[in-house]
Amino acid sequence: MTAFQPFHSAVNRIPVPREQAQKKGYSSDLFEDDVAPAHDHLAAERWTGSVDLKITVKTPLVFGEQSAEPSSSREVNKQGRPCVSLPVDVNGKVIVPPTMIKGMISRAFETLTCSRFRVFAGHDEPLTYRVDLAQANGLFPGVVYYDDEIQGWAVEILNGTGTKNESALLRDSAREGVGRVYLEEHFEIKPRNGGKYPDEDQVLSEFRRRTPHGQWTRAIVTKWRGKSGPVTLVTHLWNERRKQFERFFEPPKGVGSANKIEVYGFPCRTAPPGKYARDLYQDKKYERFFFKAQRTKDDLIVRGTALELPSDVIEKYVNVIRSYIEMGGQEKGRHLLNRAASCVDRDKVGELSENDLVFAVLDRKELESTNGEVARNVEVKAILPTMVGRRAYECSPTELAAQQGVLPVGSKDRASAADRVFGYVVPSPELGAVGGDVASRGRISISAVDSSNAVVSRDRRDLPPLLSPKVSSARRFLTDSSGKTPLTSSGGPLRRGDYFREGQYLGSACYPVHRNQLGKNEFPKGNQEELGAKDGESSNDAVRLAVKSWIKAGSDFKCTLRYQNLSRDELAALLWVLTPENLVPEEERDSSSSKVGYLRMGLGKPYGLGVVEVRIVGHSLKARSGADLANDYVLLESCDGLDRQDTSPVDFSLPKEDLLMKEPWVRAMQRSAYGYAGRREVRYMTLDENRANNLTDARTSEPKRGRGISPRELFGEDAGVPLTIQDPDRNDKKNNRNGGRQHRGGRQGGHHGNTHHHGRRH
Template sequence: MPREPFLNPYTFVPAFPRDGLPEAFADAAPAGHDRLHPDRWTGAIAVKLTVRTPLLLLDTPRASVADRGIEGHLTYPLLTRDGQPHLPATSVKGMLRSAYEAVTGSRFGVFTGHDAPLGWRRIADDARIIDKDNGMFPIRVASVDEDADEIEVDLYEVARLPAYDVPPVTYPSGEQPRHGEPVRARLVRPSMRNPRGNQFRGPWTVTEVIPLGEGSLAPAGPGERVATGIACVTGRNAIGKTHERLFFSTERPRRVTLHGQCKRWRDLMQSYRDQHEDEVPQRKDGKRPDEWRADAIGEVELSPHIHDDERARLTRGTLCWAKKEQGDIVGLYPVMIPRDVGGVPSDMLPDSLHPASAFDELSPADRVFGWVAPEGAGTRPSAYRGRLRIRNVACQPGTTVTEFEGDGLPLSILGQPKPAQGRFYLADSPDKPDVPLRDGMPKGEIFQGRERGLRGRKFYWHHRAVADDKTYWKLPKGPEDPTQRPVNDKGFREYRRPREAAGGNSPVPLLSQDGRAFRTTSDQRDNQNRSVQGWVDRGSQFTFTVEVRDLDGTELGALLWLLTLPEERFHRVGLGKPLGFGSVRLDLDPSGTSLHRGDVWQAHYRTLAGNLPAPNPADWDELRAAFEETSRAVPELRKAQEAFLEAAAGLADLPVHYPRTRPKKLRPGGPTPPDPRGLSYEWFSQNERMRGGEIVRGHGRSLPAPGEAGDNPLDTYDA
């Protein structure tokens, strides 16, 4: 198949450690608000904002449940004031602050909710027993000391216990063994063939079982074992699962003492709960937790440890799995192919980038836009009022909006942040956030490397290929799904959610008659997406004023640099940025801009002589140029600014969309349309595809750095 490259909607502007930055960018206490300093700048900057791609300004308090929606689908009207589209000053300020933090290498203004270890799913190959020192081994917990974080475990062998879609092995009464029941069992190793046709002995498999102490089994015959064991039952928690497991031992199990596993187990259980919080109902009908097991999620059940508090606890008698590497047990897990937990994001962010905890640690963005001490910092003073305000945001004549009747336009599902996709979010080290993890790195190494870093600040690409295409932003009339045909060979309408797949979520989708698109039926409106009743059209304009007080030359120069980006570079504001909405062009309006140094203001106030001297635009050019020269002499700041400008420009020859796979029966020769079933996880599963214990060539891709995305883009995989 020919390549089908694409651009992921988001990228990262690297955030380097701040140690060793020049004085102008270093941490420092801010200037006081008591007076204007002679060498600092105060005044107002007039700015014109031009909408380049439709702008979503939604009135969220007035959201209503769509008439045709299900599961509480919400539709949002356009945010207006006095009949005109309203762009909140807070949105403008937030847009500028995020950009200002990035290009000045400032601290993160907010970095909360990142204290839990990253959760991720291990691959099927990790469930194998490679040899006696490596692989996943069955254990039973013998004792737990939470205070000392010490656990004793007994190591067992494992046999398959036929349970589903094969003739099950049952007690003589016809009942199947329940979890944790001690049994006597007859075991054999059936003859099997590998894909090459070579014959080999399979795993031990139970052929006969009785409850322990209720009768006896005949002695073992040739190639058989008769052993005492414990049934480990986790339910039909995987597609195609046919067997449960029997933990057995023909002699006294070996006992091992482990340290540090109690907390790790709790973190792992929390990761499971967080991952499945929308799937576990909060029962108020008096049903027992073990009755939840009957609730199917798709074609599989939830594993008991996800919804059963007792099964989630690590106590004496718990049956679980131990992963061994080079003979050492490195973790305990509730199932054979489990989730795992890795590093903590807050630990991966250098201390110099964490929100300032004291008044004298403020970075440039904190000193300009304001600062509030993190919760629990206990410092005084605990806040600083910024020296920048956004005023007089006004919609200009000629602004137009597009309105959508009824329940509005159903937007595509917005992807949730996926820190567990370490290939996208993690860098090899905190000192080199601009360097992605190498392609093909084994999944275990991604999360278990000694020192991983974060890629930086998330920014969204300008959708350059379709920004100026009127047809792309206009929905055609007629019965055909407007998302399933490319527009002017520039890509599909990624912003609209495809209609429902004909045939539902079948693994084999129904395709159009020509085999180039998915066959769809009616609009999808559920709790995964939202609808909008209007947007601000391309070409519309707003104006606003940036009032600044007592900024030094570097602080003002950085702001002027952001307000006068090179041509065809765009900021992003509003909602729906991953879908292409909200690219805006900012331009400084010299006629409404007046900036003066503090000594000029002092002279003015001393004499009250009337008007201030006329502003000198050459001063602004000098400040902007001085900032650029000073910052770009610092390699870390230069790299951050280049990445920011790359994202602000976009790429003309790549479509922008979330990763997706290409159905097998889709007719070759054309691009892959959006899948109405969603299933973006399929791309990430394919990205981890293994063969012979290694990542398949061309897979295991990390998210390219902004400057490399055009030369080494991601590819659409075959489903």
């Protein structure tokens, strides 16, 4: 695998436009919600019978219960290395669970019929995403307090000397950063080893002691123009004992004039207590100093503007803090949590306290109307614990799913086609609910699976970590109402913060077939770039899944699918997904009709594993209507399961099939099932490609030209065209070298806000 070469995305999405499909006049049995038929009788007009299936394995098939194997290696965690083995019976014969076969077919049926998501849990809160440095430009420093007048939480905007969003740098490194450490006139620091002056580490240590997080501090900030732009740095601290300012830093030589301003403010240290900025990430040299208060000619202290914090803003703040804690738990201490996430009890996640320091996102339109000045009527859109870090999207996946109509069934009269055919369990039934408002048994069953033709390999292989799809990777999962990639009004890619907004749709995750692996018994290499993992993660055996046994390509299984009480259209849809020729995109078909598409099961789907061809065994379909069954029972000629004649699948054709085959969700389903022609890789984006694709404009936070690319839509003229992430050339890098740098200061607004707060303590 080579970065910046054409490829197809290993994870993509199939659109689920339920409402649009329901308005097009397709079969109500397949696209409308309704009550699942009862099991107490077989309706006269419905169909009951069975069909034999042959399932041919096309790429290695891995399944079974995952466990941990003992290991004496010190590099492996205490639970042992994760492993998986095929389940076998007492005779050593592979057991293929019928539920796995049923789930595979159910998934295909659900996709074809635009049914509700049948598994959808844990997405009630807005997801969070990591921003780049450029997106920190619009953040305003603020301090939280409880306002007695509004009887609620408010944030005081401390935007420096009246500019849009100015804060000062708080150096947190003795040897790196702007300015110079001033070693003289520190009368309360005893020099080491009998020296004349203390060393840089001693000065920084005293500076840190005098600037604890969140303490109301009197200081001097010095402003000058540096090589990369304007600099505002805390250089002096008030020494109460000596009644004078003590200098800790000074501008470098040769910078010209520097402006010193006496201020009051709060040190904002995002590193947890006792830690340095560099402990959060290696290149972090500074913390921040929030200030606004400065003395006027009348020796009064001018304060910042106070803004009310809406309840939804507070809830999103809680979600951001929670996401840090959850990710820290998943990464098992590999990354240091920031102060806001590391200093809370589990029961008090995100709980606001007096004098909490936050970065505020204010309404851009309102700021534009006031020429950048922060007035009392400006709306707070979000508050964040760090300048660069995680932020919450506007809507949660559950909110989008509810608007889209794809949430799992909540009552018996809202069951979609897949719910009615394969059964359902209501995720959160109401108190006292009974019957179909709790669950419904499906009308499909799978017999014991004959695996006598399965060829088992015990040639141990390794799989990269089986990462579940991250819904927060919005570009992989969101569509617009037509099933296409959401774009701006001008047709460009969205900014990261504009995903998960009202009007967007959730796509159904899919893993397109890797055609270049068909018929081969190859496992993926799975390096860290392919995974999008951190350096060294995938090379660590402790996180790689050991496959101790697996089924080889060329093997096959046999089983019988039994169905009861299906409508003609439901049976037609079931037979359609069990016919592999139907799963081929129209543009890939030829006159020989020899091409087929595939279904997926088992582990490792993103890496091309688990591809199977599911085919109806010739002349095995048995189908009897309820009326015919009743008549046969009366005449003692036949009964369910002992039919005397076979039926052809062509007797059950999809209604309006020609029109359905033109719909985006069907075309996307076919493309995913067939895969891509040609020899281009199907893979994840590499780390370098991901960085290049996420480059943004420092001023607008919008993706740079040619960046912000989403996976290719699986339908339409370009569905088979590979993606290419352009490698930033030297000129591009030169033009963008400031793309992630925060702009400090800004245009002078002259607004100093209100001069006091009700109920505020200092």
